[in-house]
Amino acid sequence: MARPINRRTRGLIAAAVVIAAAGLLWLADNVTFPSGRLASEEQDVRELKIKSGNLSVDYTLEQALADVERLRLNAVNVPVMVEVDTLTSSRMRVNGESLMKAQSVIHELNKRNVRVLLEPYPWIGKGVYYETDWKPDDVELFFSEWGRAVDEIVDRIAVPESIYALYVASNLVYLEAYEKQWADLIDRVKSRYDGLVTYRTNWWYTADWDAASLEAYERKIDNNIFGKVDFVSIAAYFELSDRPVNTVSQLVDALHSTTVYGRKQDVVDEIERLQARWKKPVFFGELGFPKREYAAKHPWNPSPSNDYSADEQARVFEAYRLTFTQNWFMGFSVFAIGEAGEDKHYYPSEQSVEVIRNWYS
Numbered sequence: 001m002a003r004p005i006n007r008r009t010r011g012l013i014a015a016a017v018v019i020a021a022a023g024l025l026w027l028a029d030n031v032t033f034p035s036g037r038l039a040s041e042e043q044d045v046r047e048l049k050i051k052s053g054n055l056s057v058d059y060t061l062e063q064a065l066a067d068v069e070r071l072r073l074n075a076v077n078v079p080v081m082v083e084v085d086t087l088t089s090s091r092m093r094v095n096g097e098s099l100m101k102a103q104s105v106i107h108e109l110n111k112r113n114v115r116v117l118l119e120p121y122p123w124i125g126k127g128v129y130y131e132t133d134w135k136p137d138d139v140e141l142f143f144s145e146w147g148r149a150v151d152e153i154v155d156r157i158a159v160p161e162s163i164y165a166l167y168v169a170s171n172l173v174y175l176e177a178y179e180k181q182w183a184d185l186i187d188r189v190k191s192r193y194d195g196l197v198t199y200r201t202n203w204w205y206t207a208d209w210d211a212a213s214l215e216a217y218e219r220k221i222d223n224n225i226f227g228k229v230d231f232v233s234i235a236a237y238f239e240l241s242d243r244p245v246n247t248v249s250q251l252v253d254a255l256h257s258t259t260v261y262g263r264k265q266d267v268v269d270e271i272e273r274l275q276a277r278w279k280k281p282v283f284f285g286e287l288g289f290p291k292r293e294y295a296a297k298h299p300w301n302p303s304p305s306n307d308y309s310a311d312e313q314a315r316v317f318e319a320y321r322l323t324f325t326q327n328w329f330m331g332f333s334v335f336a337i338g339e340a341g342e343d344k345h346y347y348p349s350e351q352s353v354e355v356i357r358n359w360y361s
Contacts, residue, residue, distance in 0.1 A: 049360045050075045050331030052117060054286060057081055057098070057127070059338025061105050067337040068114055071348065071356045075164065076109055077285070077333045078102050079121035080157070082149045087129050090136040092145050094152050095123065106161050115164040117285075117333065119200075120146075120153055122172075132202055135174040143181045150185065154193050163195050170200035170285065171235050179224045186228045199225050200233040200285040203300070206270065207263035217270065226278045231330055233285035236320070237300035238267045244293035244305065245312050251296060251319030260297055268323060281330035288335025289316045290345040302345040310349030317348075317355045331360070 052075035055064055068076060081098035085091075106116050122131040136142035150168060158166050168185055169175070176182075182199065189197055204220060206213045226232050240246075240254035242261070258265040275282050289295040291313045294304035299316070320332070334356060336346050348356060 048074065049329075050115070050117075050283060050333070051356070051360050052077050052115075052331065052333035053337035054119075054288075054333050054335045055079060055105070055338040056336045056344065057121060057123065059105070061108060063340060064105055064338040065108060065112075068109070068112070071334065071337070071353060072361065073114065073334075075115035075117060075331075075333070076105075076337075077117045077119055078105060078109075079119045080153050081123040082120050082146075084122050084124040084134065086125060087133050087135060088137045089124075090138040090141040090145060092122075092149055094120075094149050098123075099153070099156060103157060103161070106157065106163070110161065116161070117165045117167065118153065118158055118163045119167040119170060120150055121170070131171050132173045134172060139175070139178065139181075142175065143178070143185070147185050147188070150189065154189060158193050158195060163193075165196040165198055165230075166193060167233070167285070168197060168199050168229075170233075171202040173202050176201065176223065176225065177219070182225045183228050186225075196230040198229045198231050198233045198283070198285070200235055201226075202235050203237040204270075205239060205258075205263060206265045207261070210263075221270075221274045221277050226274065226280060229280065231281040231283050232274060232278065233283045234271070235286040236284040236332075237286070237288075238265075239263075239298060240267070240296040240316075242297050244307070245309060246296055246315060248315050248318050248322070251316055252323055254296065255319060255323050272326070275328050281328055283330040284320075284324075284332035286335040287317075287320060287332040288346040289313045291347075291349050292345060310351050313349050314351035314355050317352050317359075321355060321359050 051073050053067055053071060053073050054077040057079055064076065067073070079098070080102050081095035082092050083095050102118070109116055122134060124131065124134060146169070154166065157163065166189065168182065168189060186197055201220065204217055206217050239258060239260040240251060241259050243250070246254070255267050256269070258267065271282060289299045290302050290304060291308060291310050292303060292305045293307040293309045293312060295309065295312045296316050298304040334348060336344070337348070340347050
């Protein structure tokens with residue numbers, strides 16, 4: 001069998017790629033691409049902005065494809081469940097049903113020329129617990145087991161399907177500091193898989209009166225994991241405003257100086273510093289807000305209030321759309337699509353759909 005065309009070559013370093021379906025080209029300045037060259041050294045480097053959606057783990061194929069069309073997406077984040085028993089477990093297993101389900105949806109996405117970002121997704125305690133709270137009791141065993149799970153997903157899906165990009169992990173707050181182990185895993189993945197490789201870091205906060213938060217931020221941006229990946233991915237659940245509802249202008253201002261707890265965090269500047277540190281494109285691997293009041297205060301909480309507000313969800317999306325227009329900004333992935341039940345508080349409202357459809361139109 002012929003070796004697939006190198007996706008890394010076809011990815012961020014592709015020269016003057018014109019993609020009519022999206023109708024948008026971008027020129028990146030002062031960004032290091034996987035070739036090691038700066039965009040300033042190669043002025044015709046262009047790439048499609050990624051407008052993706054994260055599939056809920058309980059997605060249906062029909063709803064996933066409908067959402068791709070409805071939101072005018074050019075990429076989809078497909079999860080493969082990695083089952084974990086408890087928040088201290090170091091052993092795990094790839095869920096076979098989830099893997100086969102991913103293969104099925106990927107086949108349909110490929111037919112439609114929709115790019116795939118593939119994510120090993122920790123399914124802890126049958127979905128009861130969040131991966132941000134996962135603290136394995138045996139780190140060495142964790143990396144052995146997690147590496148085995150990633151290898152299986154690479155061999156079963158990423159390589160044969162020529163996936164556009166692969167997450168080595170997402171939002172593992174208590175494990176992010178193990179730089180050597182992540183570097184070794186990324187090197188191993190890149191030795192056998194030609195697509196782009198990334199890691200999704202969780203959102204953070206800072207306040208000038210909280211020295212610990214400032215120190216944690218400095219440690220985060222100095223983490224060599226961002227030097228190993230092809231692009232930086234962030235779960236962008238930043239706490240912005242303590243108002244129940246906001247104007248778009250207030251939210252744009254809050255992205256430069258948050259009002260929550262008087263922190264005055266400059267989210268935009270801190271992301272720009274992270275980008276400047278490693279000269280990599282930045283991607284919001286999760287961008288989602290509940291259809292509730294206080295969505296901008298605790299966007300990580302599906303129920304920050306009992307008061308429904310489709311408009312507030314849309315206004316936060318619009319604030320991000322207006323704010324992140326930098327050349328180094330690679331795009332975003334809407335959390336979450338593929339299942340539209342009443343319990344899916346993050347599923348985009350009609351008002352949010354209009355914002356997302358016209359983003360990069």
